[in-house]
Amino acid sequence: MLAKSSARNPAAKKAIEILREHSLSSLAQQELERRIMSGEIAGGAKLNETAIAGALGVSRGPVREAFRALSQAGLVRVEKNRGVFVREVSLGEADEFYEVRAALEGLIGRLAARRITENEVGRLRDIVKRMHGIKVGTNSNVGNYFALNVEFHDLLARAARNGALLANYRGTVAQLDLYRRAAITQSLENVPISTREHEAITEAVAARDEARAEALLTEHVLLSCSRLHTVLDHNAAAR
Amino acid sequence: MLAKSSARNPAAKKAIEILREHSLSSLAQQELERRIMSGEIAGGAKLNETAIAGALGVSRGPVREAFRALSQAGLVRVEKNRGVFVREVSLGEADEFYEVRAALEGLIGRLAARRITENEVGRLRDIVKRMHGIKVGTNSNVGNYFALNVEFHDLLARAARNGALLANYRGTVAQLDLYRRAAITQSLENVPISTREHEAITEAVAARDEARAEALLTEHVLLSCSRLHTVLDHNAAAR
DNA sequence: TATCAGAGAATTGTTGACAATATACCGTCA
DNA sequence: TGACGGTATATTGTCAACAATTCTCTGATA
Structure with a gap:
């Protein structure tokens, strides 16, 4: 049978x-x-x-x-x-993961600026273009932006061409996302700001500017963490 | 029974x-x-x-x-x-792990400089003192120095007081050590140099100089990687 | 001599059964 | 009514057996 x-x-x-x-x-x-x-x-x-x-x-x-x-x-x-x-990840643990991720992304930026291909740069730009297309108003697009964000950073991590770094990055982000998923704290108003940061990162990498790519990516992650706290404080105050 | x-x-x-x-x-x-x-x-x-x-x-x-x-x-x-x-870790993979470790140690240095206790500084200094005591000549002390090195860096990682970072650091070092153990490439002549680096790191952390601690630790890891390659090349040439 | 085929042995992948522990339920008592 | 205790149930931890795959060794063949 x-x-x-x-x-x-x-x-x-x-x-x-x-x-x-x-x-x-x-x-x-x-x-x-x-x-x-x-x-x-x-x-x-x-x-x-x-x-x-x-x-x-x-x-x-x-x-x-x-x-x-x-x-x-x-x-x-x-x-x-x-x-x-x-596993439940607390806000305090999320802050820890953000710090680790900032360090990892810094290295990713440096290596990606060194090794990224033209094709990959094109794909990064395409993702950024789609991010610009997100309409600030429809709530369903928050998840859409989240997906584009993941795609952008994972592509960059692969472009760094360091297997140990890629595995470490993915493992760290997965644990961080355990928190981000529980606390759905994506705020629409941050989308344009975050998109501009992605755009700047893309151009730094495309220009092969290792130091700038490293600095921008580290800063981007830490700013994301700050924005998370701002949204949380705002929600707490409104409640 | x-x-x-x-x-x-x-x-x-x-x-x-x-x-x-x-x-x-x-x-x-x-x-x-x-x-x-x-x-x-x-x-x-x-x-x-x-x-x-x-x-x-x-x-x-x-x-x-x-x-x-x-x-x-x-x-x-x-x-x-x-x-x-x-698992067998190749030299190429070891280089990858060294890069990741350098990024992690940089963050460890920054955070440890911020949060280390006086007691922990004392223990770091004690480890450095014992490193100075390693006699360049007796080969058995290479393993001894290796143990002190592990102790130094793990203590520093704990002093950073970031659980996610500590777990990530230990996991990364374990995989890197898979290579270092297979290729016993510890050279006696590097012990005094490496010890001086540990000493400088200790004093930067003790002085709460976050930027300097970060820079010294990152550099220390990358120099360790370079020294590994130097020893390997030397061994290959001698063969 | 080297290569290949095949039978036998060894090893891994998976399952179901049993023992130990924890959970849920229910009646008793204060 | 609420806290407590005990029994029944459910769940986990461990093991041994079976099935499937791989490895090994032998012998035949070119």
């Missing part, structure tokens, strides 16, 4: 092909990471082994292995005999 | 106490990390699940979970259906 479906059904064939090179635990890890980062699973939520195993159609073993990897990545917290919980 | 031994044997009692808060997988992870970082298990070596489980007195489950965490930490490499191997 299974053989028959795999022989005829292209989807089943593809699934088997994927399983040939990926273990169930790595697939479970990917899927759980996606659900956590998308906010599908809220911060602090408990991850039930049996329930997740059932939902993914696997046994508890691979799920537990995925948990250990996610714990090492700082995305979940493991309490012995009690369970696994989506 | 087991109850009897645990009731009388203090060691067994302690072991049970440890098991009350630590799972076998986390203990396996710790132990494997220790063996990898100490060089007890060589780079590239295959980690046999059954053998390790037997050596640690547990079943394969916890060992596999430990593998996943170590893989996420970048200390081992998992190949599906083939096994787990201690």
Whole structure:
């Protein structure tokens, strides 16, 4: 029965092909990471082994292995005999991550200015152009801007052509986003300001100005952190 | 039988106490990390699940979970259906890690200069004093200097009082040490130079000079990388 | 001699079962 | 009514068995 479906059904064939090179635990890890980062699973939520195993159609073993990897990545917290919980990042911890990220982005700016290709510069400019297109008024575009922001910085991180730096950057940003997702503190008024910063960064990198790219990127991250606090204070005052 | 031994044997009692808060997988992870970082298990070596489980007195489950965490930490490499191997870091990758570390240490220097206590400054000075005591001639003291170096930088990283930075620093250094351990490239002649750099860093931090501490630490890491290359080139030429 | 095929052994991937711990529920008592 | 205790349930931690894949060794062949 299974053989028959795999022989005829292209989807089943593809699934088997994927399983040939990926273990169930790595697939479970990917899927759980996606659900956590998308906010599908809220911060602090408990991850039930049996329930997740059932939902993914696997046994508890691979799920537990995925948990250990996610714990090492700082995305979940493991309490012995009690369970696994989506990590909650406090504002204080977010500030710590912002500092680390600022240092990493500085290096990214320096290296990207040195190694970025013309094609990549073009893609950066395209992202900035799309950022300019965000209309200040429609609230749904906040998420749109957030996605463009992620795309911009990840492209820059890849342009630095340092694997260790890229992995470190992504891991740090993922943990920082655990906070940013919980506290939806994107303010529309900051979009034009932030977009101008991205534009300046793009031109510094395009001009191969390493020192300026480093300084602008470090400053950009620290300013983002400041803007976050401003929005939070404003919200707190209004409440 | 087991109850009897645990009731009388203090060691067994302690072991049970440890098991009350630590799972076998986390203990396996710790132990494997220790063996990898100490060089007890060589780079590239295959980690046999059954053998390790037997050596640690547990079943394969916890060992596999430990593998996943170590893989996420970048200390081992998992190949599906083939096994787990201690990660081998190339010279090129080591250069990448040095760049990342330089950025992190810069931030550590800045924050440590801001937040270090008098007690911690005293301990830094003590470490430097012990570094000065290393006799250039006895080869066994290279490992001694290496330990002091680790102690110095980890103390400084803790003095920065940024948990995210500390975790990131330790993870990065662990991966970098995978290379440094494989290529035992410590040269005696560099010890006095490196010691002077540590001394200058200590005094910059003690003087609360954030900019200087940041600059000196960044430079120190990049110089260490340069010295590594010099030693390697020298060894290659001599061969 | 070198290469290839194949049987056997070893190793990994996954699962289900059992034991230990924690949680939830419910009745009792103050 | 609310706090406490005990039992039942649910969940986690660990293990052993089975299936699938890879590795190894032997022998045959060019």
